[in-house]
Amino acid sequence: GEDVEQSLFLSVREGDSSVINCTYTDSSSTYLYWYKQEPGAGLQLLTYIFSNMDMKQDQRLTVLLNKKDKHLSLRIADTQTGDSAIYFCAEVRDDKIIFGKGTRLHILP
Amino acid sequence: SAVISQKPSRDICQRGTSLTIQCQVDSQVTMMFWYRQQPGQSLTLIATANQGSEATYESGFVIDKFPISRPNLTFSTLTVSNLSPEDSSIYLCSVEAIYGSPRGVYGYTFGSGTRLTVV
Numbered sequence: 001g002e003d004v005e006q007s008l009f010l011s012v013r014e015g016d017s018s019v020i021n022c023t024y025t026d027s028s029s030t031y032l033y034w035y036k037q038e039p040g041a042g043l044q045l046l047t048y049i050f051s052n053m054d055m056k057q058d059q060r061l062t063v064l065l066n067k068k069d070k071h072l073s074l075r076i077a078d079t080q081t082g083d084s085a086i087y088f089c090a091e092v093r094d095d096k097i098i099f100g101k102g103t104r105l106h107i108l109p
Numbered sequence: 110s111a112v113i114s115q116k117p118s119r120d121i122c123q124r125g126t127s128l129t130i131q132c133q134v135d136s137q138v139t140m141m142f143w144y145r146q147q148p149g150q151s152l153t154l155i156a157t158a159n160q161g162s163e164a165t166y167e168s169g170f171v172i173d174k175f176p177i178s179r180p181n182l183t184f185s186t187l188t189v190s191n192l193s194p195e196d197s198s199i200y201l202c203s204v205e206a207i208y209g210s211p212r213g214v215y216g217y218t219f220g221s222g223t224r225l226t227v228v
Contacts, residue, residue: 035219040224042219045216045218097154097217
């Protein structure tokens with residue numbers, strides 16, 4: 001398909017790991033991004049991965065990239081209440097950034 | 110990376126009126142982007158604004174409805190004209206940015222958004 005696909009909702013217990021999945025479309029994207037949008041705020045670049053990498057780790061965040069399947073995932077370890085937000089996967093296509101619909105992460109106590 | 114000040118942060122407007130949204134960047138940038146985020150939806154690119162030329166609009170968006178100004182390299186406005194309830198959305202501006210050092214990563218920085226409600 002032509003869209004960047006993400007599941008819309010994810011509920012996770014505090015302290016567990018969250019895994020947000022994304023399927024993108026353009027195999028020539030140099031970078032793939034994860035953006036975070038907290039309630040009432042703009043988008044914040046959370047992390048990114050170069051297309052020549054399989055994995056990137058940044059503190060509690062781990063990004064996995066499967067280029068063959070055009071699959072990107074974001075793992076948040078030890079999920080906290082402050083992680084409650086919408087997470088957008090994004091690729092660059094024709095010099096424009098294309099976003100998925102976002103995954104709303106809900107933290108259960 | 111660049112810092113964007115966007116205002117207003119929210120507004121409630123009457124049907125048939127217009128709203129002008131401003132974005133100020135703390136550094137000079139070539140291109141500024143305007144997005145719409147409808148409730149529960151992803152971000153959709155409205156147009157790309159270059160200084161000194163007309164904005165380039167994406168399919169489904171027209172200049173009469175979304176006039177854009179780009180008077181200099183640090184400022185842009187988006188006007189949403191002849192408002193209807195369907196225009197109720199969050200509108201965001203964005204610029205290209207380089208993150209991190211020493212090897213910069215090409216990405217995008219966003220303003221905090223303008224939440225528009227049309228009644």
